Structure formats: C-alpha cells, structure tokens
Amino acid sequence: MGSALRPLALASLVANVSLIVTGAAVRLTNSGLGCPTWPKCTQDSYTTTPEMGVHGVIEFGNRMLTWVLVGLAVACFLGALNRRRRSLIRLSVLVALGVPGQGVVGGITVLTNLNPWVVGLHFILSIGLIAACFALWRRVDEGDGEPVLLVPVPLRQLTWITVAASFAVIAAGVVVTGSGPHAGDQGAKRNGLDPATVSQVHADLVFLLVGLSVALWFALRAAGAPATAVRAAAVLIAVELSQGLIGFVQYFTHLPVILVAAHMLGSGLVWTSTLAVLWSLRKRPEVPAKPGRAPSGTSRPLNEPINA
Known part of the structure; x- marks a missing residue:
C-alpha cells in the first residue's frame, strides 16, 4: 500500500x-x-x-x-x-x-x-x-531533510502574504454567503450583514490578491526562480481571474445557482493553486540513511541487507 x-x-x-x-x-x-x-x-x-x-x-x-x-x-x-x-x-x-x-x-x-x-x-x-x-x-x-529555499527570502515572504490574502478572500466569501439568499433552507436565518457592503469588502480583497499574485509572478521571473514556480504563479493568476469573472457575473445576475456552485468550486481551486505556488519555492533533500536503516521513502526491513 x-x-x-x-x-x-x-x-x-x-x-x-x-x-x-x-x-x-x-x-x-x-x-x-x-x-x-x-x-x-x-x-x-x-x-x-x-x-x-x-x-x-x-x-x-x-x-x-x-x-x-x-x-x-x-x-x-x-x-x-x-x-x-x-x-x-x-x-x-x-x-x-x-x-x-x-x-x-x-x-x-x-x-x-x-x-x-x-x-x-x-x-x-x-x-x-x-x-x-x-x-x-x-x-x-520528497525527502525528510531540512527544506532548501529556491528563491530569496523576500520572495518567500511575499508568497506567504499572498497565501494570507487568498485565505482572507475565502473567509470574506464565507461572510458574503452568510448574508445572501441561499441559506440552505427557506427558514434559515442570515447573518444580518448588508450583502452589498460585505460583497464590496470581498471584491476589494480579490483585487488585492490578484495584484499580489501578479507582483509575485513578475518577481519570480526577475529573480530567476525555477520554471515550476513561475508556472505555478501563472496558473494561480489564471484561476483567480476565472474565479473573479464568475463572481462578478453571479453578483450582477442575482446569484443563479449554477454560477454560485461554480464559484464554490473555484474557491477550492484558488486555494489549491495558492498552495502549489508556496510548495514550488522549496525542496526537501533526502536524509542520508544511517547504517542498518532503510532510506527515506522505502519499506525495506531494518535488518535486511542493502544488496539483498
């Protein structure tokens, strides 16, 4: 297994x-x-x-x-x-x-x-x-060695700020959902917040996230980051723009259920794309195997000869 x-x-x-x-x-x-x-x-x-x-x-x-x-x-x-x-x-x-x-x-x-x-x-x-x-x-x-950064520390910090912005966008979207009409049951209460106001806050955070993501993409290219990192940032921007388009269309068409469902899926895709960028900025080397111990990632019995 x-x-x-x-x-x-x-x-x-x-x-x-x-x-x-x-x-x-x-x-x-x-x-x-x-x-x-x-x-x-x-x-x-x-x-x-x-x-x-x-x-x-x-x-x-x-x-x-x-x-x-x-x-x-x-x-x-x-x-x-x-x-x-x-x-x-x-x-x-x-x-x-x-x-x-x-x-x-x-x-x-x-x-x-x-x-x-x-x-x-x-x-x-x-x-x-x-x-x-x-x-x-x-x-x-991956191995179990200490992570090795593939980009300068400031780029790593910018990535973490982008991750925080991505989470903030999702959290704000949750609040928007709690103020809107799709409660899950006709008798369920709403959170009482003004939908237009919280939607504007959510949109502002989306603009921030897209701006950070674009800045990160340019910074990765300028710093000569690995192609996988640059590509992951480009994918994140594409997913964010698609998600933003769905969000604006659903808002101005009064929240049709098919678009709301697509937007919910998009939130999961934005989050996984954000994590992919974070993961692409470092690697973990293998830890050298100690005598009598199987290398990391194998299931060889400890007492089995290496050349068996």
Missing part, C-alpha cells in the same frame, strides 16, 4: 474539494435540513425516508461522502505507516482526525438550524483539510 500512497493522497485531496461542491448543492437546493437531525437522518432512521423527498436524498448523499473521505483517510494512514516516515504519518493522522471532526461540525450546522456562522466554520474547516491533504500528497515524493 506504500506505493499507492501518492494516488491515495491525491484522491483524498480531490474528494475534499468535491465536498465543497456537494455542500454547495445541499445549500443551493434548500436541502440543508433534508435530514432534520443528526447523527440520524430522522428521529427513527439513520437513512433518508421516502417522506423526506429529494431534499432528504441530497442531504443524505452529502453525508455519505464523509464515509468516502474516512475510507481514503484510513487508506492514506496505512500507506504512511508502510512508508515508515514520521512526516507522512503525522499528516495522515491530521487528515484522519480532521474528516470526522468536519462531520461533527456539519452535524452542529443541522442542530443549529443552519446558523450561518456555523455553516461558515464548516466551510473553513474544509479549506484546512484541503491544505492538509495537499501537503500529504506533495510530501510523498
């Missing part, structure tokens, strides 16, 4: 991004209370019933995706154990604990009748899980 860890980690990353889309489907179809309680779907059943209708099917389907995430997280943990690398084991444990934790917060959103702040926390936790899955995926093929 150790050799399958990288595709398993990638599958976990894709599944956690997909959870954003299925969560959007729940909210945009007013199925947030399709299963009106938790952990059961109804007071008498853990599964949806015919009486719950299509809303129950959509909400229950979203809950079932959690078990897919759990299965992938367990598989990644077993694969990390097989690799016998502490860095991979720690990341896989973080993912494995984060998935059920995310499920519990999802249950709290139901029990609080889709409180917009709890719903927002549910989304932010997804962003955190995506970061953990991304790190696990990228660390599989």
Whole structure:
C-alpha cells in the first residue's frame, strides 16, 4: 500500500474539494435540513425516508461522502505507516482526525438550524483539510531533510502574504454567503450583514490578491526562480481571474445557482493553486540513511541487507 500512497493522497485531496461542491448543492437546493437531525437522518432512521423527498436524498448523499473521505483517510494512514516516515504519518493522522471532526461540525450546522456562522466554520474547516491533504500528497515524493529555499527570502515572504490574502478572500466569501439568499433552507436565518457592503469588502480583497499574485509572478521571473514556480504563479493568476469573472457575473445576475456552485468550486481551486505556488519555492533533500536503516521513502526491513 506504500506505493499507492501518492494516488491515495491525491484522491483524498480531490474528494475534499468535491465536498465543497456537494455542500454547495445541499445549500443551493434548500436541502440543508433534508435530514432534520443528526447523527440520524430522522428521529427513527439513520437513512433518508421516502417522506423526506429529494431534499432528504441530497442531504443524505452529502453525508455519505464523509464515509468516502474516512475510507481514503484510513487508506492514506496505512500507506504512511508502510512508508515508515514520521512526516507522512503525522499528516495522515491530521487528515484522519480532521474528516470526522468536519462531520461533527456539519452535524452542529443541522442542530443549529443552519446558523450561518456555523455553516461558515464548516466551510473553513474544509479549506484546512484541503491544505492538509495537499501537503500529504506533495510530501510523498520528497525527502525528510531540512527544506532548501529556491528563491530569496523576500520572495518567500511575499508568497506567504499572498497565501494570507487568498485565505482572507475565502473567509470574506464565507461572510458574503452568510448574508445572501441561499441559506440552505427557506427558514434559515442570515447573518444580518448588508450583502452589498460585505460583497464590496470581498471584491476589494480579490483585487488585492490578484495584484499580489501578479507582483509575485513578475518577481519570480526577475529573480530567476525555477520554471515550476513561475508556472505555478501563472496558473494561480489564471484561476483567480476565472474565479473573479464568475463572481462578478453571479453578483450582477442575482446569484443563479449554477454560477454560485461554480464559484464554490473555484474557491477550492484558488486555494489549491495558492498552495502549489508556496510548495514550488522549496525542496526537501533526502536524509542520508544511517547504517542498518532503510532510506527515506522505502519499506525495506531494518535488518535486511542493502544488496539483498
């Protein structure tokens, strides 16, 4: 299973991004209370019933995706154990604990009748899980040595500022969502903030993020950064511009559900693209193997001869 860890980690990353889309489907179809309680779907059943209708099917389907995430997280943990690398084991444990934790917060959103702040926390936790899955995926093929910077420190700092701006854009988007019309249920409350005002704040942060990303791209080119880093920054800008276009169109067309769903997916893509830029600025060399110890990334028994 150790050799399958990288595709398993990638599958976990894709599944956690997909959870954003299925969560959007729940909210945009007013199925947030399709299963009106938790952990059961109804007071008498853990599964949806015919009486719950299509809303129950959509909400229950979203809950079932959690078990897919759990299965992938367990598989990644077993694969990390097989690799016998502490860095991979720690990341896989973080993912494995984060998935059920995310499920519990999802249950709290139901029990609080889709409180917009709890719903927002549910989304932010997804962003955190995506970061953990991304790190696990990228660390599989790296060594365990100290990271070596491939760019000057000021460029690394500019990248971290860009990462912070990316997260701020996502967080502001969560607040905008909590003030808008797609609550997940017709009876769910909104956060009470003025949609136009918070949307303007969100748009201002988007302009800041795009400006930082363009500046980072130019700086990487000027500093002779590796082609992978320059390319990652270019991809980030392209994703941001696409996401921004969707955001402006959805705002001025009064939030059609298909565009809102696309915008939710875009938020996950912006975040992963941001992480890709950060990851491209350093590398980790292999740690020289000690006598009697398998090299990093292998599963050779400790007492097995090297030339066996």
